[in-house]
Amino acid sequence: MSKLYFIPGSQDLYGEECLRQVAADCAEMVSFLNGKLNDVVTVELLPTVETSRICVEDIRRAENDDDCVGVITWMHTFSPAKMWIKGLQMLRKPLLHLHTQFNEKLPYDTIDMDFMNLNQAAHGDREYGFILARLGIAHEVVAGYYKNEKVISRIRRFAEVAKAISFSKNTLVATFGNNMRDVAVTDGNRLECEIRYGWEIKYWGIGEIGKLADEASEEEVDAKMKEYTDKYTMATDNIEAVRVQARYEVAFEKFIAKNHVSAFTDNFQDLFGLKQLPGIAAQNLMGKGIGFGPEGDYKIAAFSAVLMKMAEARKGATGFIEDYTYDLTEGEELELASHMLEVPVSFAAGKPAIEVHPLGIGGKEDPARLVFDGVTGDGIQVTLVDMGDHFRIICADIELVAQPKPMPKLPVARIMYRHKPNFEIGTAGWCYAGGAHHSVVSTALTREDIALFAKLTGTELITIGDDTTMADIQRI
Numbered sequence: 001m002s003k004l005y006f007i008p009g010s011q012d013l014y015g016e017e018c019l020r021q022v023a024a025d026c027a028e029m030v031s032f033l034n035g036k037l038n039d040v041v042t043v044e045l046l047p048t049v050e051t052s053r054i055c056v057e058d059i060r061r062a063e064n065d066d067d068c069v070g071v072i073t074w075m076h077t078f079s080p081a082k083m084w085i086k087g088l089q090m091l092r093k094p095l096l097h098l099h100t101q102f103n104e105k106l107p108y109d110t111i112d113m114d115f116m117n118l119n120q121a122a123h124g125d126r127e128y129g130f131i132l133a134r135l136g137i138a139h140e141v142v143a144g145y146y147k148n149e150k151v152i153s154r155i156r157r158f159a160e161v162a163k164a165i166s167f168s169k170n171t172l173v174a175t176f177g178n179n180m181r182d183v184a185v186t187d188g189n190r191l192e193c194e195i196r197y198g199w200e201i202k203y204w205g206i207g208e209i210g211k212l213a214d215e216a217s218e219e220e221v222d223a224k225m226k227e228y229t230d231k232y233t234m235a236t237d238n239i240e241a242v243r244v245q246a247r248y249e250v251a252f253e254k255f256i257a258k259n260h261v262s263a264f265t266d267n268f269q270d271l272f273g274l275k276q277l278p279g280i281a282a283q284n285l286m287g288k289g290i291g292f293g294p295e296g297d298y299k300i301a302a303f304s305a306v307l308m309k310m311a312e313a314r315k316g317a318t319g320f321i322e323d324y325t326y327d328l329t330e331g332e333e334l335e336l337a338s339h340m341l342e343v344p345v346s347f348a349a350g351k352p353a354i355e356v357h358p359l360g361i362g363g364k365e366d367p368a369r370l371v372f373d374g375v376t377g378d379g380i381q382v383t384l385v386d387m388g389d390h391f392r393i394i395c396a397d398i399e400l401v402a403q404p405k406p407m408p409k410l411p412v413a414r415i416m417y418r419h420k421p422n423f424e425i426g427t428a429g430w431c432y433a434g435g436a437h438h439s440v441v442s443t444a445l446t447r448e449d450i451a452l453f454a455k456l457t458g459t460e461l462i463t464i465g466d467d468t469t470m471a472d473i474q475r476i
């Protein structure tokens, strides 16, 4: 279970009794937080920082604990912030500054100097906030009484984003084949991806999958076919084409397990040894939280895996998508987003159908794929691009809608959405920002989640939504 350490701040100026009370109050707060957050994370109390040495010991413990995904700090009393410098300089995990109080209301009738000295986050948290700002440490501040639902939900968000960042630092992307020839936005600096986000991007030839697929036993393929027919409607007579995909998924699963892979890419230009472009195989794996990027897009493969991790405790769908085509009816503009085949099954509004159709490009056999209409509701579209000297995340609020009419001749899964605040500003803003045609769409995550991820990873962020104006996008 992932863990957050809770590190309170005080000092020895107020005597032993005060420090005992600080520890007791913090234990009660931690117990309360555990009751509220136990589906996402556990919270563990560390010794109160009274000296620089204790701070270093606490942070060292957080850094050395692989289960620890982040740290919460709070100043119960005043805590001179020079004591925090050396410890904070060692901290590389996400940091939450909880600006709260043990008491909700002031005890007007009984308040005295002892009470004021014990409960002075208003004083101590400002001293502490200064040193975080002075040291330039990226962090989240959550302000309010710690039992308030709004405060709890923001701590929960921090825990989910911290878990995603921890996952990110352990993400291995297997790239089968290279970047699609001549495509710009899917390419970039792999080395910088590993330095900033921890993504190990490693190359293998697609023949590795072809070999494992050839070696898969009929029993393994039968079991995978059963998984497909249990979950999906078989809407083709070409069972052999579906078995080819089942064979690929068996191969990918073996490769993923053996090499501890979180995400993978392929490229339809390089399918040597494969008869079909992986369709169902990729779609079904994405439904299990495995990141995927077509055309060698290692950034979206890794980013989609990280965002699926961030969303794992929430309702809603999260996954890769490609911007494809528009309905430009004035005032009612809609986007149809899809891909050649590889739309994550998480987006299915109903039971997907397994179909086999020709693929116009790639020159391979007709691939089996899952076809479905998409989920609806408020969501975000988010992407990550390499600007040469930095990465940029672009996050747009969207509304996923039901397709207005059936599309009986379209042989791929799809989602549809409306841009915010409107088509003109939403899509022009995306173009100005250099947003990719590959992105992650989520009905589980919000702009605030992405903003926190961007802040804690030191990534530039551009957001587009109902509060975006034409003047805003002219400044991008």
Ligand code: MN
Residues within 6 Å of the ligand: 294, 295, 322, 339, 438
């Ligand atoms: Mn694509």
